[in-house]
Every structure is written in C-alpha cells, then in structure tokens.
Amino acid sequence: MSRGRVILLNGPSSSGKSAIGREMLPLLPDPWFLVPVDGISGMRSTQYTHARDDAEVQDMLRRTRRGYHRVVAALASTGNDVIMDYPLSEPWRLDDLLDVLDGYDVTLVDVRCSAEELARRERARGDRPLGLAHSQTLVYSHEDNDITVDTTHRSAADCARDVVGRLDDLGDPKAFERLRAAQASQD
Template sequence: MTQVIILNGGSSSGKTSIARSLQALLPDPWLSFSIDDFVEALPERMLSSDAGIQFAPGGAVSVGADFRTLEAAWMAGIAATARAGAHVVIDDVFLGGAASQQRWEQALGELDILWVGVRCNPEAAAQREGRRANRTAGMAAQQAETVHEGVRYDLELDTANTGSADCARTIAERLS
C-alpha cells in the first residue's frame, strides 16, 4: 500500500494545489510537506549564500553544502513520519533531476512510493508565476522541463490542460 506520494514539477506547475486536492479527496488523512516550506524554514542568512540557496535573476537556483545537509535531515524526518504510519504527500522541485530522486529513494528506503511527474509547459507556468508575488521571474520556465530529466515516474500529469482536482482524482484512482 502506498505510503508516500512524491509530486515533482517545476515552480508554479501546480504541485501544491494537487497536494491540497489530494488531502480533501483521499479518505485517510495525508500530511503534505513542501520544498517551499523547507526553504521558508531556513535561517535568513542561508537564503543568499553559497552554502545555502541562491535565486539568481532569470530564475536560476543553486544550492550549497549547508542546504544539502539540512535537506537530508528534512528528508529523513519525513521518512520517519511515514515509517511511523502517516501517509505523506511530498511536493518537491528536483533541481538535480535523477540525483534528486535518488536522494529521496535513499531517505525513504523500503517505503512504498508513488512517483508523480507534474508537468506544465513553460508558457503556462510562466503565466502562473507572474501572478505570484513570491517567485523569481523566469524560474518556472527554466524548471518546466529540467526537473524531469532522468526521473522515472509511475504517473505523469499535465496541469496546463487539467485542473488540480482532476489531477488528484487521477492519482486517487492509481492508488486504488
């Protein structure tokens, strides 16, 4: 039985909306953890340092050693939560493509995972990004394809043409 659903997609692709729709739709309670929440929990000094995370003009994102150390601890904590019996939805942006997926595989180990690719074409993602005050311009278009490079999925969704509630229903059908 699936204990963890991982939603991977670029910025503004619709992952958070799908996670919320899943929480409303699924009969059992599912906790939702987002990479955005992790970044917001970082100390302010890590939001613009080589060791932390940097958002460059044009949308490029780079992370350093301290970020990776804390990210590994965050992943281990989520894995422990799932091992303790909670169902978990993870909303992430695989900046490293396949390497990001491997980090989750190592953290989650034996847990049953549903890997979901959340795709949104660069134009639609950029339009959504423009409506969000907390995004760096260009990030959505830049990440739209790169976060999927080398990643294996059980299910892929196109949020440019399908709403979050319908995407959640597709995931729920896959779980049953």
C-alpha cells in the first residue's frame, strides 16, 4: 500500500490556514482529509478546566500535539492524503514531525499575513486571545518551505488555487527533506 501525501499549512493563528484548507478540498483531484489541529484539540473533554497549573496545561497541550502528529501519520500510512492546518510555533513541533513523517511526501506551505491584519482578524473573531498570532513568532523560524502564500490582500480561494496549481511543479527534495538533512548534519 502506498503512503498518502501530506500538505502542511503553517502560519500563525488567524492567518487563514483553515479557510485555505477548506477551499483546497474541492480543487484536489483525489480524496483528501482536512485535519486541523483545532479539530483534535476540540475532542478533549475539557478546555484546561481541570488543570492545576501552567506546567500541567503545557504538558496536556504537548501530548495533544504529539498525538495530532501521529493521527496524521496514521491516516497517511494507509494511503490517505491529508491537509494539516497547524502552526509550527514551537521548535519541537517541527522536530517531531520530521521524525514522525519521515518517508512521507510532505509539502510545507507557509501562510503569511501582515501583523496588522492578523490583529484585526483576532479582534473580529473574538474566539482567540488577543495577541496570540503576534506571540507565534517562531512559525517561520525553519526558514524553508515549498510554497508561500500571503492572505493579507488575497482571498483563501485565491491562495488555495495557487497552492493546488503549484503542487505538481515542486521539485525534489522538498522542504521537509531539506530540513531533515540539515538537522542530520547538525547531529
């Protein structure tokens, strides 16, 4: 059985990852699963109400995110194509994904948006802490990707068409392979 492909939409909160992912689904020729990390997080029985302290909350979030990585790998391992909606806002997230998705065809898409527009969207949404997107300064610290889109002045539909239209033109090695090789050379 061949492994499925993975498209990782990476960017800060409110940058448009979810909207782009939804817009991509009808454009892709094969069945794809859109698996946002917020969907996995929303499956928890509580939203931190039983946590005793910040360390306990952080431990729970890390377990959730590590589980998310493995859910994506499980789907892809059985031949399913997956779109991830996930910010690489902590260095360990990328490190873990490089390990868990080793041998998979991963396309890394950086979803960018101006700080002013991110702040405006956060205020309009009202479902995220103000400043969350601004605090996620590490989402692009890996400094490599396969595709970049900017949602500051472009619609999610336009960005989705751009991503899907460029998938077949990507050469090898892709960003995940380059990042994995760079990581191995540092070890």
